[in-house]
Amino acid sequence: MPVLVTGTAGFIGNEIALRLLARGETVVGVDCLTPFYDPSLKEARLARIAGTPGFVESRIDLADRDATARLFAEHRPERVIHLAAQPGVRYSIKNPHAYADCNLTAFLNVLEGCRSVSTAHLVYASSSSVYGGNEIMPFSVHHPADHPVSLYAATKRANELMAHTYSHLYGIPTTGLRFFTVYGPWGRPDMAPVLFAEAISQGRPIDIYNNGEMRRDFTYIDDIAEGVLRVLDVVPEPSADPGAAEDPALSRTAPYRIYNIGNGRAIDLMRFIAILEDALGRKAEKNMLPMQPGDVKATWADTADLEAATGWKPDTSIEDGVRRFVAWYREHYGSG
Secondary structure, three states: OOEEEEOOOOHHHHHHHHHHHHOOOOEEEEOOOOOOOOHHHHHHHHHOOOOOOOEEEEOOOOOOHHHHHHHHHHHOOOEEEEOOOOOOOOHHHHOHHHHHHHHHHHHHHHHHHHHHHOOOEEEEEEEHHHHOOOOOOOEOOOOOOOOOOOHHHHHHHHHHHHHHHHHHHHOOOEEEEEEOOEEOOOOOOOOHHHHHHHHHHHOOOEEEHHHHOOEEOOEEHHHHHHHHHHHHOOOOOOOOOOOHHHOOOOOOOOOEEEEEEOOOOOEEHHHHHHHHHHHHOOOOOEEEOOOOOOOOOEOOEOOHHHHHHHOOOOOOOHHHHHHHHHHHHHHHHOOO
8 A cells, every 4th residue: 555645855754765665665656846946856756766666656746636535545555655845934924825825725625634544643743833922942742832833833733633633533543743844955944944054055144033032953954854754653542641631732532642853852943054154165144133023933843752752862963964954065066
């Protein structure tokens, strides 16, 4: 039975598809290559897996109800890893309707597809953004996540609630993964690592928000992919925990779980920039700016539940991760 992976032209989905194929799985990969950023990077990612035995590509828009229903009816995936989404905290302020289509309607269609074929496990991407205004550090999946500060975050929290509903009503095992600031080779060009590397390499100033007083739990792409695959193999069941009824990460009535996947360290933004400067061998010219709407000052993942469920935790240091990212950046973009 195939694994359906949505967003296989994307940063995370592409890496996960490669790993599934390497371990002998059949993968049905879905993407519609939206033009949010340069589609040529997405095509280059797809070229890494095109023609690989066991890979079947489907270019559809998951917001298309009929097309998604046909996809599930044809392939009847036993497991689904749903990563396709409209990303970007700041862009959600400018173009909110894209988030309703890509993150809400499409997710509903995927849930309906899983219901129609009795999928054995749905693993889907949530985000650390759901913690919003929460100031208790590190962020725990057992903390409330009821005050998002961007529409993007609100759609991701909505996905978690929608998944619980389908787990409760139809017994579909669902696992939501809150990713923390993913970076590394093949990363999105709208994210800080690529933007910073490009500007520093070209001698242009980098924009630093909140005057640099930011912390992020930077998580290397290999750790994210490893975490997703380990969780895929851990199918949730209704929780026997007496406190599950009021726990955002558990459910007494449904096979439902939420996990953080992060490095487990909050890195000062200025330290990240210094490490990037060292790897590039150039100093950055810094343009200090105020806080952006929808942004948060800090993220930091408590990964205790992930470790308990899988026996594993992310372990790539920020120094090693940035070094590998810069090596790829220079090779791919021919600069720096």
